[in-house]
Amino acid sequence: MAILLAPMEGLLDFVLRDILTRVGGIDRCVSEFIRVTNTLLPDRAFIRIVPELLNGGRTFAGTPVRAQLLGSDPTCLAENAAKLAALGSDGIDLNFGCPAKVVNRHGGGAALLEVPELLTDIVSAVRRAVPAHMPVSAKMRLGFNDDSRAVECALAIAEGGADELVVHARTKADAYRPPAYWERIADIRAAVRIPVVANGEIWNVQDAQRCRALSGCDDLMVGRGMVTDPGLALAIRGAATGVQDEAVTWQTLVPLLHDFWHLVCTGLEKRQQAGRLKQWLNFLRRSYPQAEVAYQALRTVNEPAAVEQWLLAHLPRPQ
Numbered sequence: 563m564a565i566l567l568a569p570m571e572g573l574l575d576f577v578l579r580d581i582l583t584r585v586g587g588i589d590r591c592v593s594e595f596i597r598v599t600n601t602l603l604p605d606r607a608f609i610r611i612v613p614e615l616l617n618g619g620r621t622f623a624g625t626p627v628r629a630q631l632l633g634s635d636p637t638c639l640a641e642n643a644a645k646l647a648a649l650g651s652d653g654i655d656l657n658f659g660c661p662a663k664v665v666n667r668h669g670g671g672a673a674l675l676e677v678p679e680l681l682t683d684i685v686s687a688v689r690r691a692v693p694a695h696m697p698v699s700a701k702m703r704l705g706f707n708d709d710s711r712a713v714e715c716a717l718a719i720a721e722g723g724a725d726e727l728v729v730h731a732r733t734k735a736d737a738y739r740p741p742a743y744w745e746r747i748a749d750i751r752a753a754v755r756i757p758v759v760a761n762g763e764i765w766n767v768q769d770a771q772r773c774r775a776l777s778g779c780d781d782l783m784v785g786r787g788m789v790t791d792p793g794l795a796l797a798i799r800g801a802a803t804g805v806q807d808e809a810v811t812w813q814t815l816v817p818l819l820h821d822f823w824h825l826v827c828t829g830l831e832k833r834q835q836a837g838r839l840k841q842w843l844n845f846l847r848r849s850y851p852q853a854e855v856a857y858q859a860l861r862t863v864n865e866p867a868a869v870e871q872w873l874l875a876h877l878p879r880p881q
């Protein structure tokens with residue numbers, strides 16, 4: 563079983579990838595999307611979103627990071643993919659699921675699920691542009707307005723030469739509303755010969771088990787569940803193998819919260835810093851009551867120095 567960390571623009575960036583992969587249990591990350599319109603992006607545009615490229619395409623814990631491209635023009639995507647490949651990405655992932663209006667209006671993300679021929683063209687152009695050993699994967703939703711073309715889209719992606727397909731088991735119209743339709747992933751698995759990874763609404767070990775049973779997939783991609791419970795990948799793996807690691811307690815997380823804060827303060831602009839800590843605490847408070855206390859205390863604090871002071875006073879780093 564492989565467990566992938568989901569791409570999440572504005573939430574799961576290089577900072578949180580670094581921290582979550584230190585906890586363990588994650589086999590690979592996919593970066594937030596890098597939007598390609600009609601230019602060949604400069605190196606710095608790739609490195610800004612995937613600074614792991616400067617570390618051999620891995621987080622500091624050693625977990626590979628595959629960069630994700632979003633766009634609708636096969637030639638332009640292929641040229642940018644070639645550049646990313648040369649920069650040392652663990653592979654190229656293609657976004658066929660983004661529901662954002664501005665992206666869809668330009669024919670990108672989930673809008674491509676209305677044009678399966680274009681999916682094939684994009685994947686095959688990217689496949690041809692990068693070295694044969696470099697994996698090219700795709701991430702799709704079940705459809706745009708409905709899921710009637712889900713299998714057709716998956717077949718189109720496989721026909722283009724994708725090595726792996728992640729399926730977020732919802733349509734664009736479903737947005738992020740539960741449930742995720744894991745059983746529809748089984749239809750896709752039955753139709754394509756490439757590995758299929760199941761994604762959507764995996765919040766705990768039981769969800770992971772049900773998702774694997776209903777989709778038939780061995781491999782899972784987890785997003786918000788990992789941000790909420792950083793020990794989730796280890797717990798899923800433990801339940802599947804019968805070898806349980808120790809639970810990730812709040813005491814284990816405290817030093818990681820300090821590391822997170824340090825990375826945020828060194829890597830992000832001042833105006834983003836407090837917000838980023840609060841954003842993570844807002845997820846963590848669903849799993850840890852101590853995170854709720856921290857979240858409530860910091861909710862209205864925006865000055866990084868005041869955040870720092872609170873952390874040192876109330877959540878001292880264990881010796």
Ligand SMILES: Cc1cc2nc3c(=O)[nH]c(=O)nc-3n(C[C@H](O)[C@H](O)[C@H](O)COP(=O)(O)O)c2cc1C
Pocket residue numbers: 568569570571572573593594595630657658659660701730761762763764783784785786787
């Ligand atoms: C804030 C946010 C940002 C996201 N950004 C991306 C993205 O850049 N690329 C992508 O393919 N999916 C993106 N997604 C979708 C997630 O990768 C994932 O498919 C979705 O959250 C369902 O998985 P989960 O229930 O485990 O979170 C995003 C989701 C959220 C909530």
